[in-house]
Structures are given as structure tokens and as C-alpha cells.
Amino acid sequence: xxxxxxxxxxxxxxxxxxxxxxxxxxxxxxxxxxxxxxxxxxxxxxxxxxxxxxxxxxxxxxxxxxxxxxxxxxxxxxxxxxxxxxxxxxxxxxxxxxxxxxxxxxxxxxxxxxxxxxxxxxxxxxxxxxxxxxxxxxxxxxxxxxxxxxxxxx
Numbered sequence: 001x002x003x004x005x006x007x008x009x010x011x012x013x014x015x016x017x018x019x020x021x022x023x024x025x026x027x028x029x030x031x032x033x034x035x036x037x038x039x040x041x042x043x044x045x046x047x048x049x050x051x052x053x054x055x056x057x058x059x060x061x062x063x064x065x066x067x068x069x070x071x072x073x074x075x076x077x078x079x080x081x082x083x084x085x086x087x088x089x090x091x092x093x094x095x096x097x098x099x100x101x102x103x104x105x106x107x108x109x110x111x112x113x114x115x116x117x118x119x120x121x122x123x124x125x126x127x128x129x130x131x132x133x134x135x136x137x138x139x140x141x142x143x144x145x146x147x148x149x150x151x152x153x154x
Contacts, residue, residue, distance in 0.1 A: 002051050004034060004050065004063065005030060007027055007029075010029075010067070011025060013064065021079070024075060024079060040143075045135035046136040058133075063122055066119040068115075069115030069118065070112065073109075076107060076108040
């Protein structure tokens with residue numbers, strides 16, 4: 001399956017100049033975030049159209065930054081832990097202290113919220129101009145079929 005962004009693009013968009021440890025982010029992470037967050041929001045036809053390269057402006061302005069942030073939120077917890085011969089170990093570094101689990105969860109939640117905000121902006125843009133985005137069908141958009149109150153899906 002094709003991804004909207006390469007791993008390098010996700011790293012540049014979501015992490016900027018930060019150097020990530022080798023192998024902490026993979027194409028599978030990008031694919032997973034894309035299928036988990038973007039596909040259900042766009043619907044089958046629109047998702048396919050975006051993957052084919054149509055609507056590049058929408059993708060560049062809203063969808064790719066949202067995807068990069070969804071990937072970032074997913075991998076943040078793995079940045080503080082490693083799996084190896086010694087099992088799962090917590091990375092401490094030499095000159096800094098690892099963040100607490102609660103801090104990482106809070107940061108990850110904030111990043112996910114920012115990504116959702118960008119995705120919502122894309123959805124509003126598509127819904128506001130159906131002639132420009134004929135593949136977008138709000139009935140296929142999972143966000144149009146659910147309500148969320150206080151973090152609970154209703």
C-alpha cells in the first residue's frame with residue numbers, strides 16, 4: 001500500500017531537526033497512522049483519490065501535516081524505551097533524564113489533538129466545497145457518524 005509521506009518527510013515535518021534513533025520510525029508506522037486516522041475520515045473514494053496524487057494542495061496543507069503528527073504521537077512512547085537482548089529498557093542518556101510516563105502521555109495526547117485539529121480543518125474544507133471534492137462523502141466520514149463528549153465516543 002502506498003503511503004502519503006515517506007519516513008523522511010514525516011521526520012522532517014513532525015520532528016524538524018531532531019535526530020531520532022535509528023529504526024524508531026518505520027514505513028509501517030506511517031501506513032498504520034494513515035489507515036487508522038485518515039482513511040476513516042476521508043472515506044474510501046476520497047482516500048483513494050488523495051493516494052493517487054489528486055488534491056495535492058489539500059494534502060500538503062492539511063492532510064500530510066496531520067499524518068505526520070499522528071505518527072509522532074504514536075511513536076513518542078517508544079522514544080523513551082528500547083527492546084533488545086536485555087528486554088524492554090528505558091533510555092536515560094548521559095546528560096539528561098528521561099521524561100516521566102505521565103509527561104509522555106500528556107505530550108502524545110497534545111500532539112494527537114493538534115493532528116485532529118488539522119484533519120478537522122481538511123474535513124471542513126471538503127464539506128464546504130463539494131464541487132471541488134466530489135469524492136468526499138460525509139456519510140463515509142466516521143467523524144460525521146459519531147459524537148465525542150469528554151473523550152468518550154457516543
